[in-house]
Amino acid sequence: MSVDPRGLRPSYSFPQNVLAEIHRAADQGLYEIRGYGAKRHLPTFDDLVFLGASVSRYPLEGYREKCGTDVTIGTRFAKKPIHLKIPITIAGMSFGALGANAKEALGRAATEMGTSTTTGDGGMTEEERRSSKTLVYQVLPSRYGMNPDDLRRADAIEVVVGQGAKPGGGGMLLGMKITERVAKMRTLPVGIDQRSACRHPDWTGPDDLTIKIQEIREVTDWEKPIYVKVGATRTRYDVALAVKAGADAVVVDGMQGGTAATQDVFIEHAGIPTLPAVRLAVEALQELDMHRKVQLIVSGGIRSGADVAKALALGADAVSIGVAAMVALGCNRPMFVEDYHALGTEPGFCHHCHTGKCPVGVTTQIPELQARLKPEQGARWLKNYLTVMTLEAQTLARACGKSHVHNLEPDDLVALTVEAAAMAKVPLAGTDWIPGQGSRY
Amino acid sequence: MCGIVGLFLKNPALRPSLGTHIKVMLVGMTDRGPDSAGIAVYHQPVGKDSCKLTVFHADPHYHWREVGGQLGEALSAEVDIDVKANHAVIKVAGPEVAARAWLKQHHPEVRIMGYGELMEVYKDMGLPVDVIARYGIESMEGSHAIGHTRMATESAVTTEHSHPFTAAADMCLVHNGSLSNHNNLRKWLRHHGHDFETDNDSEVAARYFAHRMGEGATLAEALEAGLSDLDGFYTFTMGTRDGFAVLRDGIACKPAVLAETDDWVAMASEFRSLANLPGVDHATIWEPKPAVVYSWSLQ
């Protein structure tokens, strides 16, 4: 007797993956931990489109009619602001979460493209400082590997209040990735599951953050730009307070932002998408007359030059990529497929960074797996990808008549859905309508 | 987002210099809150069956005298008005409930900053040193004062979100920190008859404590109840008719320093606001423990 498939009715509330998750929770008694960012369906930049050239707006040619892409970060207070050739930086990802080869590949590619990389939880490695010409040093709640000498040899400093994947959560690294080297850097016993603080140990709140930023400036003799990074939640207040606290730049990471490991519930159910976060951040800056004076770097699900152009059009000064950079380095590439299977997944679905058994050698500490990612190859892949993203952004900008990507503006965009129109405060295509205007924002 | 200060003079001989000292304390908190400042001063009690209201209107030419005249007529009571920039101190030889009700009904454009028998509340935009000068705080005498400096999250040119928040006669509150369940509490308090002027979490705390005291709780009991009902991070300094109280939440991340001599008790978010008080070098200096009510009273 075979089952009549027509009678099989899936539950919308309890689909297969929810059933599997409840069974797993019942078996293990531990919340699901995974890497990557939000996988659920969300309004994204895909729901915005550019109004290209027309009878009233003329495009630029390629080649001679240049479309500039450079950006300077940290003009507010720092003696030595950062000059980037492209408005795409590499987001903070820890050595520990990533292997040494991956960090080196990131550094090399960024250096060739004239942009920056960022350290993560666990501190600065020699490989990254050597390979990355412009290195941003994170100051995180855990302070693992925090070192004033590294602070002094960084090019910029990023005080991390939170990240999009888990706003309000601390770093997480599971035992199998706490190798000798990682353990030494973090002053932890080898092989334990790292417990991390979610608040900074020596300040809480923007009033104390103001004083902390001053201390960092004093230690570095006011040379380096100081960024403040937040996961996107109450973005308008956060950006205003970061400005008041004395930041040179603000980094806003939407809920699509990735992580190497955290609870699935955190990733999927906390934080707001990048799309509304950008507009909220820009509005906060404009209200304080600080737009372009305090730079805004946006991250969380940036995937192509179209996303770059749209983020800039909405008012960002630059974007940052994390997951996309890892994908360029080979994440989810269909190679070593048996090893994906061993993790219980397939290329294209893998989010198993937390296991430390990355089949392509990116988010692993295991030497045999790391060897699968050669720094030169990874650097070439990432450089190519960054080049493509830049060309794509320039293509769209030129089509809108811009000689510099920074001249993109919200009026170059319309929305394809009501949600995107409301979140990005951009009219629904074919109409003048921006839903949600007239709220208390 | 804020700095808070409080000064309570045990020794009456120091009362003439209350304003001088609170000025230095408040200005010391400018870095924590450069956008606006507020101060409550307890002094010059009005007689029995009288009341004092501190009121605000942004228009520097507001017709205070006229309003005062109408109020006196309506209540058949003597009214005295002392205008200070955009605030006015109205003394009424009549009950405060009636005076406030009349103002609310006939002049809703006037904001009542504080009321009671001796408390005056001044709050405005600007640097703390400028706000102090605007109302002549430096020359005020009195028994105690609390103050607040604010780092604003919105650019609005109103004083609405400034502390101290008044919720009962001679009672006001300043707050450093961030509550996390104030929206539900606001609904509950509204249900119990309290009106709110802002969506500010600190106003919720002020009205919550007033509610508990209105139910019969002492100051200390009200604050203790707050430990269970208010969630989030806070250092509160509350001013009352007879003194002041300080309370930190159970996690106590927001800063607070207390200093005491035989002559005075002072609190501030940072020690540097206490550094210039007379005799501070020999004061007992300590940080309040979490979830413990500290209070001082003239009685």
Place this chain on the structure above:
Amino acid sequence: MITVDIDETGVRDLNERLHRLSPDTNQRAWRILNPKGAHALACGLTIPIEVVIEGHTGYYCAGMNKEATVIVNGHAGQGLAENMMSGEVRVKGNASQAAGASAHGGLLVIEGDASARCGISMKGVDIVVGGSVGHMSAFMAQAGNLVICGDAGASLGDSLYEARLYVQGSVESLGADCVEKKMTPHHIAKLERLLARAGIKTDARRFRRYGSARRLYNFHVDHADAY
């Protein structure tokens, strides 16, 4: 001896001067007047000079100290010697919250009391407190020694890693995974050396030792209520 009056120079000027000293400078002794609770005094030092501060400091005094000796003849504000790498910091009075936060090395001596979160996230520093410490001290303390000659407030050593805690007085309560451990002659000898370095005369044998039970090192559902 070089004397600097903060009223005249401001903090930034002082710190820049101290940072610009070369390792072989002969300007090794500094005296700072009128700190009046200013923040970030003598932070980010890198060479073995001695800086004496006459008065009370604000936040982050001697923050990120390397090699230098900083002495505060008064009270110190929040985050004293935070992330110190080496050297010595000494406070004659009391220290505010988060003293020695995330510090990696060196010696921090607080002759009076320390407030909440003393030694939070410490990563190798030795902290000796002549008086008592406030609640949540040694929270997530990873390495180093915290010696408390007075009492400890609530939740001592919450989520403790490998730091060692020694308490002479009472402990209001212990945090998650922090347990009392045996004081052996080895520990007593170590403690005696720490007390001697701190210049505090008291009998090491009166102290009790606390450390991590290590039950939270790898997640197990049976310990879920500790989280």
